[in-house]
Amino acid sequence: MGKVFTITEGLENMGAIRTGGQGSVYKGRRLGEIISAVKLLPTPIHTEDKKDKNYRDFSNEVEKLKKVNEVPNPNVVKILSSGLTESGSFPFIEMEFIEGPDLEELLKAPNDPIFSIHELVKLANQLSNALAHCHKVGVKHGDIKSNNVKFNAFTGNYVLLDFGLAIMSDEERRTSLRRAGAIEFMAPEQSEGQMLFESDVYSFGVILYELLAGRVPFPLNDKGETARNKVMLSHMEAPVPDPLELRRRHIPKTWSPEKAESEMRVPVWVLAIIKRCLEKESESRFKNGVELHEAVVKGFTADLGNSEVAVKRSSQLEKENNELRDRLLILEGREISQEPVAPVAYTDPDKISLSKPLFYGLLLLLFGLIAYTAYSFYNSEPTEDRVKSIYPVDSVSVDSTELNSDPEIKANDDLDKRIRSSIDSVERAEAKKQDTTTNEPVEPVVTEPEPEQNNEPVPVPTENEPEPSQRPPKYTLSVTKAYFHDSPNESSRREAFLVKWNNAELTALDDKNGFIYVVFFNIQGQVTKGWLRKRDLRRIS
Structure with a gap:
């Protein structure tokens, strides 16, 4: 052109x-x-x-x-x-x-003369969102009508267009509305040249009414001045016709009886919003787009809480999307069978979408990280937290000065000290012998006397007490997990245990009733003492 x-x-x-x-x-x-x-x-x-x-x-x-x-x-x-x-x-x-049809085109043949409830609610939500966005910054549109709302064929959104009246002076606006304004969508106060936030709300109500009923409340029969005045007078004085009765008359014959019945069940909140938007007095309407949008969201959210409604709408979603694609193909003058068209879907700007290759790549990476973490956990030295989880009950620090008041545990502690002193004496004697053989001077070994603990008799097992001239036997675990016991019997089992991956070398400090008494030091300097069952162990020396 x-x-x-x-x-x-x-x-x-x-x-x-x-x-x-x-x-x-x-x-x-x-x-x-x-x-x-x-x-x-x-x-x-x-x-x-x-x-x-x-x-x-x-x-x-x-x-x-x-x-x-x-x-x-x-x-x-x-x-x-x-x-x-x-x-x-x-x-x-x-x-x-914006590429796509406007609402006026979507209501003309070969399309259906009314919108489905699902699509009507979608438009109510998006158009009220547009009004709320404009009114927040003080901009009144002033010319909301069917052909100023377009369906974006690429995003699936309804978009508010044409802010021409918004940039006119008050006098220009009055003259324009009087002579050529879309009188069917104009609020009563606009006939006097006023343009309020509530005027946009009124026009929003007319659009919802038209999509629900198949026509505006007060249609313009011709473009003459008399017809225009009659419509404006109706906006100011006449009651609004029942939209449900008009909707029933405009139900398409191509709809099944089940769909026709379902589409007549219009949510109460939708009818209430339309009624309030079309109030004659501006003070009785929603005061702006923000309040209007809040009402739509509240009604929509309450509707979703009704599981029956949610199931029916979700089941209709795919069918209605297909119908909408067919409408667009017809408007573009193409045969439906010639070229497949991808489904039109609304894209939420707050959500992140991923392509399938990227999604599967991230999934494989996640599985790899999980496998590596598991492998590292079972093949590395135990950390402090893992050691604590193994000895949750009685692991204590070596330099702890806390004494246990239990007599049997006191006896075990005294036994530990005496046996440890004997082992140290043997090791020092062997070291002295090796030093004498090599003719190197050896420092005298001074053994400090064992401090007295108390005058109370201590039950010390003497049957299997090792002699200074022999080393106590050493064991390691032969099972996956070995529990500590407070005494050499099964009934005294504690929560603390050793696991095989500790590779612990355990010195038997006492041997009784099929149990050995051991003192285990971990890599964090913590010590656990008690009896272990010999059948859970394997002797290594």
Whole structure:
């Protein structure tokens, strides 16, 4: 399509998309293949001077509009640029071009004349989110209608378009609405030129009503002034027709009886929101998009809590997506059988998606790390935490001065000291003999006398006490796990135990009733004393 006139440098005019009393929307192309939509306002501005009221008003509204895109929102069209055209000096705003049908097109044949409940709730959530986003930064749209909400064929989102009225002055807005506004979607107060946050809420209610019932509450029969006045008067005074009765009349004949019955069960909260949005007095509506969106989310969340509703909607999701793909194919003029189209799905910007190869790679890496950790655990020296887990009851530090009041354990401690002293004497004697053989001077060995413990008799087993001239036998574990006992009998088993991977060499300090008494020192300097069953051990010397 050839140029009509130049918009601005680097932005080519590819022809009008639609025109109206509030301005025209053109398809634009920046240098390269970037396609955009350009809204031209009908009132020219001849000087870019702040003293010019029209230019000042336009600049102020554009600055407000820029706030909408400071935080991106998937349901609001992106504003790319704004300015005055090189020819004609018309104010314009450049927006991203959304590929896909608008709501007005989705309600026309060969599509169904009404939306399914699932798709209606989806649109209510996304469009109220768009309004909440705009109202938070103080921007009123002012022209919400079916052909200003598009379905993005690439993301599956519904997107609010055309902020043309938002950048008009109050006088321009009043004139535009009076002459060429979409009267079917206008709030009662807009007939007097007012544009409130509640006006956008009213238009939102009209859209939901139209998608649910198959038509707007007060349709425009022709474009004459009389018909327009009749519609506006109806907005101000007439009661809203029952949307459920209209929905029943517009049920498609292609729907099965089961689907038709299911689609007539409209959630109560949806009907309540529509009713409140369409109140005649602005004070009775939701005060802005934020309050409206909160009500939609609350109703939607409560609906999901109903398991029956959730199951039915999830079962319909795939079928409705397929129907929507078919609609898009028909609109694009292609035969359904010619070219398979990937399912359109909503992509949540807060979620991270992974390709299948990357996902399986990460999964293999995770299994490898688990295997390596397990291998390291069973083939490495025990750490302090692992040693503590093996001796959870009676592992104590070597330098501990705490005495146990149990007489039998006292006796075992005294036995340890006496046997240890005897072994030390034997080792020193052997060392002296070796030193004498090599004619090297040997320092005299001084054995300190054993300090008296107390005057109480200590039961010391003497039957198997090793002589200084012989070494006590040594053992190691022959089973996976060997438990310590407080005395040489089965009934005195404790929670502490040794495991085979300790590779412990255990010196039998006493031998009684098929048990040996040992003192085990671990690598952390902790000591565990007690009796071990000989059948759990293997003698190594």
